[in-house]
Amino acid sequence: MGNSSSLMLRDEEIEQISGETEFNRNQIVRLYSRFLSLDKKGQGFLEREDLMNVPELAVNPLGDRIVDAFFTLAGKDDKHLNFRQFVQVLAYFQPIDKTKRNENNDRSKKLKFAFMMYDLNRNGYITREEFKVILNSMVGANITADQLDKIADRTIEEADADQDGKISFEEFCKAMEKTDIEDKMSIRFLN
Amino acid sequence: RMVPSPLAEHAILLASTFLFPPVAFVVVIVILLATLGKSLGLRERYVATLIYIFEWGAGQIKTTAKLKRKESLMPLDVPIIDSDEEEEEEEEEVDEDENERRTARSDGYESSSGLSRRRRNSANSVSSRASSVCSLRRRHGSGNNIIMRDTQLILDDEDDLPIETMHVNSRGWAVIGDSVDFIKNGIEAIIEDEVTSRFEAEQLMTWNMLTRTSTRFFQFVNWKLTVLYMAGFVFRYAFLLPMRITLFVIGLVFMLVSTAVVGIFPDGALKKTLNHKAMLTCHRILSRSISAVVYFHDEQYKASNCGIAVANHTSPMDVMVLSTDNVYALIGQSHGGLLGLMQRALSRASSHIWFERSEAKDRLAVSNKLKDHVSDPEKLPILIFPEGTCINNTSVMMFKKGSFEIGSTIYPIAMKYDSRFGDPFWNSSEQSWGEYILRMMTSWAIICHVWYLPPMTKLENEDAVDFANRVKKVIAARGGLVDLEWDGMLKRCKVPPKMVAKQQEKYANRLSRYTSTCEHLTRTPGSAPTLNDEAEDDEGIAASPTISGYNSLEELPEDVAITDEEDNVPPVPRSRSRPVSRVVEAPN
Numbered sequence: 001m002g003n004s005s006s007l008m009l010r011d012e013e014i015e016q017i018s019g020e021t022e023f024n025r026n027q028i029v030r031l032y033s034r035f036l037s038l039d040k041k042g043q044g045f046l047e048r049e050d051l052m053n054v055p056e057l058a059v060n061p062l063g064d065r066i067v068d069a070f071f072t073l074a075g076k077d078d079k080h081l082n083f084r085q086f087v088q089v090l091a092y093f094q095p096i097d098k099t100k101r102n103e104n105n106d107r108s109k110k111l112k113f114a115f116m117m118y119d120l121n122r123n124g125y126i127t128r129e130e131f132k133v134i135l136n137s138m139v140g141a142n143i144t145a146d147q148l149d150k151i152a153d154r155t156i157e158e159a160d161a162d163q164d165g166k167i168s169f170e171e172f173c174k175a176m177e178k179t180d181i182e183d184k185m186s187i188r189f190l191n
Numbered sequence: 192r193m194v195p196s197p198l199a200e201h202a203i204l205l206a207s208t209f210l211f212p213p214v215a216f217v218v219v220i221v222i223l224l225a226t227l228g229k230s231l232g233l234r235e236r237y238v239a240t241l242i243y244i245f246e247w248g249a250g251q252i253k254t255t256a257k258l259k260r261k262e263s264l265m266p267l268d269v270p271i272i273d274s275d276e277e278e279e280e281e282e283e284e285v286d287e288d289e290n291e292r293r294t295a296r297s298d299g300y301e302s303s304s305g306l307s308r309r310r311r312n313s314a315n316s317v318s319s320r321a322s323s324v325c326s327l328r329r330r331h332g333s334g335n336n337i338i339m340r341d342t343q344l345i346l347d348d349e350d351d352l353p354i355e356t357m358h359v360n361s362r363g364w365a366v367i368g369d370s371v372d373f374i375k376n377g378i379e380a381i382i383e384d385e386v387t388s389r390f391e392a393e394q395l396m397t398w399n400m401l402t403r404t405s406t407r408f409f410q411f412v413n414w415k416l417t418v419l420y421m422a423g424f425v426f427r428y429a430f431l432l433p434m435r436i437t438l439f440v441i442g443l444v445f446m447l448v449s450t451a452v453v454g455i456f457p458d459g460a461l462k463k464t465l466n467h468k469a470m471l472t473c474h475r476i477l478s479r480s481i482s483a484v485v486y487f488h489d490e491q492y493k494a495s496n497c498g499i500a501v502a503n504h505t506s507p508m509d510v511m512v513l514s515t516d517n518v519y520a521l522i523g524q525s526h527g528g529l530l531g532l533m534q535r536a537l538s539r540a541s542s543h544i545w546f547e548r549s550e551a552k553d554r555l556a557v558s559n560k561l562k563d564h565v566s567d568p569e570k571l572p573i574l575i576f577p578e579g580t581c582i583n584n585t586s587v588m589m590f591k592k593g594s595f596e597i598g599s600t601i602y603p604i605a606m607k608y609d610s611r612f613g614d615p616f617w618n619s620s621e622q623s624w625g626e627y628i629l630r631m632m633t634s635w636a637i638i639c640h641v642w643y644l645p646p647m648t649k650l651e652n653e654d655a656v657d658f659a660n661r662v663k664k665v666i667a668a669r670g671g672l673v674d675l676e677w678d679g680m681l682k683r684c685k686v687p688p689k690m691v692a693k694q695q696e697k698y699a700n701r702l703s704r705y706t707s708t709c710e711h712l713t714r715t716p717g718s719a720p721t722l723n724d725e726a727e728d729d730e731g732i733a734a735s736p737t738i739s740g741y742n743s744l745e746e747l748p749e750d751v752a753i754t755d756e757e758d759n760v761p762p763v764p765r766s767r768s769r770p771v772s773r774v775v776e777a778p779n
Contacts, residue, residue: 055386059690114367142696142700175364
């Protein structure tokens with residue numbers, strides 16, 4: 001049976017979330033429905049395992065990194081995700097409305113998510129080793145360690161403006177300047 | 192859990208007592224009709240009335256929601272249920288139905304002559320049924336999309352990915368760029384994916400007066416609605432439920448007894464005919480116990496003998512539903528208890544395949560048993576559900592190839608349930624058998640459309656998996672279901688690591704492909720690759736910096752060459768030197 005949980009979302013909560021994230025009511029209700037269906041145990045919050053239960057995410061080479069970034073961005077308690085936090089993180093992926101003033105803010109939020117994926121130990125820098133780990137997840141055993149090293153080295157080098165051997169968030173943003181982040185990291189939410 | 196107070200209990204018992212004579216009467220009539228294979232067409236009218244009520248309810252919902260919206264200036268979200276005038280009418284209608292039902296109760300079967308049944312019905316119900324079939328097939332349960340998906344992880348071996356002509360920087364930043372695509376795919380999957388939704392009951396567009404489907408809709412709106420709901424509740428639990436339980440028990444007893452009797456006869460044509468009649472009758476009684484209304488289409492393709500019938504699987508009732516029209520041999524694991532009793536009973540009257548749990552692992556043994564059965568022309572066609580597990584009837588998942596390897600004729604059957612009156616989907620990890628049966632028996636009705644499809648055989652150049660996919664496609668198309676590649680077993684287990692490895696491999700291929708196009712760009716047409724693989728990779732990496740660095744994307748080749756010279760201070764010393772001249776001849 002579908003949403004067997006009887007937790008209903010109260011109007012005030014919907015209003016609040018709508019104000020914070022710019023999703024409209026419809027979208028929030030549907031996201032809540034999704035939240036409930038991911039929360040199979042009916043605990044009222046999501047754990048990492050709940051997200052990894054989605055087969056399409058589990059098959060994604062970066063699946064667990066994505067989940068990790070999700071939880072890290074959500075808040076202090078990085079083991080549990082309540083609905084509000086869930087929507088807040090998803091809000092990062094809203095399309096950027098170019099007419100609004102805080103366009104740069106949105107772009108930087110999206111980049112922040114990507115940065116989180118790479119920065120494994122969350123110290124604010126991407127090191128060569130961290131990059132190698134990510135690259136390794138994406139290609140698996142299909143390239144040699146040597147090639148991996150080379151690619152990692154080359155990458156860090158190119159973006160490392162201050163030559164400290166690692167990439168900070170600013171350097172990351174600069175390197176991604178030419179990439180169309182707005183499009184790549186926006187999801188089309190239906191009304 | 193329902194724990195009735197003493198007063199409520201008393202009331203229910205009283206109601207049941209007063210209802211007993213009509214219930215008993217109805218039961219007798221039903222059995223008579225089932226045995227004779229006749230019908231009175233009343234169940235159809237019941238269904239039609241319910242449809243009318245629900246649709247009217249939906250209309251009311253919309254108007255009331257609009258009113259509410261105007262009042263509170265809130266945007267409309269899910270349909271709110273509220274209906275004032277409508278309820279009184281509904282209550283009247285419900286009374287009428289009860290009267291109808293007290294006189295006689297049966298389903299819409301005619302005797303087994305003629306291709307399409309229920310020709311006797313009025314034009315109204317035929318046309319409404321036809322339109323409801325069409326709309327039924329369009330409903331994939333996917334009407335509640337939250338996002339429009341842009342990315343998709345491809346599961347099978349499609350290698351025709353479009354190669355981007357954008358200039359890649361170094362391989363490294365290309366990877367980061369691609370990882371963003373993976374991120375997007377991941378987030379989209381979190382919001383909405385094809386699989387998770389298939390293991391939940393289909394979401395309804397309007398409420399059908401059952402609590403179990405009401406969580407999507409605001410619950411308490413109006414006391415009048417609550418009254419209506421209570422009336423429906425009492426009707427279902429106090430009238431329908433006892434009748435259905437009685438019928439169910441009678442049906443089971445009938446099955447045991449009739450198979451025992453048929454089992455006396457020696458194998459032969461007589462036994463076969465008797466078995467046929469007995470099975471049909473007994474399943475018809477059982478199907479009335481859940482008020483199953485089944486519509487069969489294209490009966491000329493019905494499986495007659497030898498061969499394997501395959502169908503998509505939604506609920507344990509599938510076997511029963513299909514057996515009301517045709518007799519099949521069954522295959523499955525042998526159980527103990529009541530189910531084991533039934534299995535032994537069935538085996539007395541005709542041959543079925545039951546295998547032990549240990550044998551189930553031995554695919555070859557099972558396959559051999561299947562082959563033996565199928566090659567015997569005296570035996571009945573076997574009914575198999577290749578998905579291996581119950582899916583919620585909005586999609587068809589991967590078919591296991593076992594039954595398609597045998598080489599016999601396959602008779603595909605598509606089944607689509609109309610879940611507005613009761614959802615037959617069973618998620619065994621969420622509901623126990625008992626709960627499920629209770630739900631079935633307190634639903635309004637179970638409506639199913641069954642399409643028989645032309646028989647198919649495996650082509651010579653086709654392997655079992657392709658054949659299975661071909662059959663699956665046909666079934667999905669006919670039933671209006673979404674055809675998915677995912678394995679139904681994902682309901683219970685995690686994704687196996689080899690699927691992840693496959694994605695990695697695909698990505699690595701993609702990566703090497705478009706970075707090697709960079710190599711092509713920097714290599715002159717005449718130069719033969721004289722270096723071995725490892726060197727090529729070095730070359731690749733060495734070559735790609737020619738257009739590396741974000742700032743050099745728009746720059747001219749000469750600049751590229753120059754910056755490359757400067758740039759060429761690799762952290763790892765290269766053993767081969769790259770001739771400068773080659774770089775200068777770089778592309779355009």
